[in-house]
Amino acid sequence: MTARTTVGAVLPLRLKPYVDADNSAFWSGGADGALMIHRCRSCGSWFHPPAPVCRNCQSLEVGPERASGRGTVASYTVNVQPWIPGSEPYLIAWVELAEQPGLRLTTNLVDVEAEDVSLDMPVEVVFEPHPDGDVWYPLFRPAPGATA
Amino acid sequence: MSGLPDVVIVGAAESENVGVVPDQSQFQLAADSVLRALAQCGLGIGDVDGVASTLQVAQFAHHLGTRPRWLDGTGVGGCSYMLHVRHAVAAIQTGQADVVVVAHGESGRSRVGPTLRVPDMASPGGQFELTYGVAGTFSSFTIPTTAYLHKYGLGEEALAEVTAAQSAWASQNPRAFRGKSLTVDDVLASRIIAWPFHVLECCPVTDGGGALVLTSAERAADLDLTGPPVRVAGSGETCEGPGASFMEDLTTFRGFRDSSAEALRQADLTVADIDHLMVYDAYAHLPLYGLEDIGFVGRGEASAFIASGATRPGGSLPMNTNGGGLLYTHTGQYGMFAIQEAVRQLRGEAVVQVPDVRTSLIQGVGGMFSAAGALVLTTA
Ligand SMILES: [Zn+2]
Numbered sequence: 001m002t003a004r005t006t007v008g009a010v011l012p013l014r015l016k017p018y019v020d021a022d023n024s025a026f027w028s029g030g031a032d033g034a035l036m037i038h039r040c041r042s043c044g045s046w047f048h049p050p051a052p053v054c055r056n057c058q059s060l061e062v063g064p065e066r067a068s069g070r071g072t073v074a075s076y077t078v079n080v081q082p083w084i085p086g087s088e089p090y091l092i093a094w095v096e097l098a099e100q101p102g103l104r105l106t107t108n109l110v111d112v113e114a115e116d117v118s119l120d121m122p123v124e125v126v127f128e129p130h131p132d133g134d135v136w137y138p139l140f141r142p143a144p145g146a147t148a
Numbered sequence: 149m150s151g152l153p154d155v156v157i158v159g160a161a162e163s164e165n166v167g168v169v170p171d172q173s174q175f176q177l178a179a180d181s182v183l184r185a186l187a188q189c190g191l192g193i194g195d196v197d198g199v200a201s202t203l204q205v206a207q208f209a210h211h212l213g214t215r216p217r218w219l220d221g222t223g224v225g226g227c228s229y230m231l232h233v234r235h236a237v238a239a240i241q242t243g244q245a246d247v248v249v250v251a252h253g254e255s256g257r258s259r260v261g262p263t264l265r266v267p268d269m270a271s272p273g274g275q276f277e278l279t280y281g282v283a284g285t286f287s288s289f290t291i292p293t294t295a296y297l298h299k300y301g302l303g304e305e306a307l308a309e310v311t312a313a314q315s316a317w318a319s320q321n322p323r324a325f326r327g328k329s330l331t332v333d334d335v336l337a338s339r340i341i342a343w344p345f346h347v348l349e350c351c352p353v354t355d356g357g358g359a360l361v362l363t364s365a366e367r368a369a370d371l372d373l374t375g376p377p378v379r380v381a382g383s384g385e386t387c388e389g390p391g392a393s394f395m396e397d398l399t400t401f402r403g404f405r406d407s408s409a410e411a412l413r414q415a416d417l418t419v420a421d422i423d424h425l426m427v428y429d430a431y432a433h434l435p436l437y438g439l440e441d442i443g444f445v446g447r448g449e450a451s452a453f454i455a456s457g458a459t460r461p462g463g464s465l466p467m468n469t470n471g472g473g474l475l476y477t478h479t480g481q482y483g484m485f486a487i488q489e490a491v492r493q494l495r496g497e498a499v500v501q502v503p504d505v506r507t508s509l510i511q512g513v514g515g516m517f518s519a520a521g522a523l524v525l526t527t528a
Pocket of ligand 1: 041042044045054056057058059
């Protein structure tokens with residue numbers, strides 16, 4: 001089953017996150033082309049969104065670390081209802097990062113039409129800067145050779 | 149139930165009007181429901197010593213004129229009322245309260261008196277979802293469904309069957325917000341909100357209230373009741389993650405599995421003993437997950453089960469017999485209305501009554517595949 005909706009330019013208006021100590025690396029890593037994801041320094045578990053404690057081993061020794069930026073599409077939807085005025089249909093996906101099974105983040109898929117998206121499709125991170133230049137949104141596009 | 153005294157529901161009422169109620173605030177919708185529920189059991193506000201609500205509970209208890217010695221403001225989303233009932237049973241069994249009211253009121257559509265909801269960009273959703281155009285539950289709660297349909301090789305009709313089957317109930321219910329009889333093709337022809345979901349596979353947003361009155365079976369025996377008492381035979385509660393993307397497996401909800409298993413175990417019943425089922429349906433995928441996760445059918449079999457007519461009037465497992473959140477009403481936190489319908493069926497007072505209902509299972513979800521609460525109600 002594939003979506004048959006042509007998707008447009010992604011989000012003419014993108015809200016800006018509230019940046020705090022926990023998430024600043026995630027939102028600024030794009031300046032260096034780095035997808036920064038929280039990781040436990042005691043047991044090595046990755047998790048997202050950033051949290052103050054590792055739910056695997058309860059260690060407080062947690063912090064951002066550079067992830068590969070590679071993953072696969074775990075699931076997705078084609079948002080058609082124009083919640084954001086002027087928006088055309090866009091793809092919201094959960095990408096499972098290569099670092100760990102079940103390590104997912106919410107993102108937009110770009111550089112791909114809805115009907116060309118498939119589950120488990122390999123994708124890679126690409127960064128979209130906010131016009132203010134202080135936030136980089138991690139987005140994902142098909143990895144080279146991912147679509148026919 | 150392990151030697152503890154039985155606790156029963158002696159009053160259950162919805163607000164006079166549900167759907168579009170622009171002239172009442174959410175406190176009024178809840179208060180109207182409480183007074184109607186108390187009137188069913190000959191009790192007054194002065195008898196109430198326990199109050200549970202998703203409204204600001206101290207404020208609501210004060211507005212009502214109660215002097216409670218037990219409060220529960222558990223707010224884990226639309227299944228909070230299942231948890232309130234579970235907690236109220238324990239409170240009554242241990243003597244912490246004698247008469248508990250559980251109240252819901254929500255002006256989801258008309259927005260009379262609700263807390264203003266401003267997007268909180270510091271919340272996890274604000275930081276990591278709103279920034280990607282996830283403007284509501286429509287394009288988030290629904291996302292696991294693509295993985296579910298893919299895993300079992302199902303198409304969009306699997307979701308449309310859910311709405312179509314429930315319209316067989318709703319179309320006989322004058323209180324239903326969406327009261328038309330719908331075919332699978334009708335549903336598939338409605339506009340797409342967030343593929344693969346069409347508007348008729350997403351709940352409407354409505355106004356309404358509902359309330360329950362609980363007490364011990366012993367006390368109930370002395371009350372002048374307008375309908376038979378309904379026993380809370382079992383209950384369960386749990387949580388899985390803060391949002392749907394945290395599910396351990398996108399095709400099954402541990403919250404449904406654990407809370408329903410606990411409720412059935414407490415009630416000393418199995419799914420084969422259940423006459424009537426309510427599964428919280430803010431979106432059409434939830435009854436599919438519910439039927440499988442509770443154990444009524446095997447994995448991937450729910451849509452075929454629904455398409456067979458099993459959950460329609462006259463079927464072997466009547467489900468969402470008020471029309472469900474998709475068609476009856478959905479104020480925002482729908483759980484109270486699922487409980488109300490189960491009580492009506494067990495009392496023999498439903499608008500579309502199923503013959504001889506003696507057991508009902510009500511499965512709630514809170515947040516987006518976050519919390520879960522289940523109840524098993526039986527005739528007393
Ligand atoms: Zn750890």
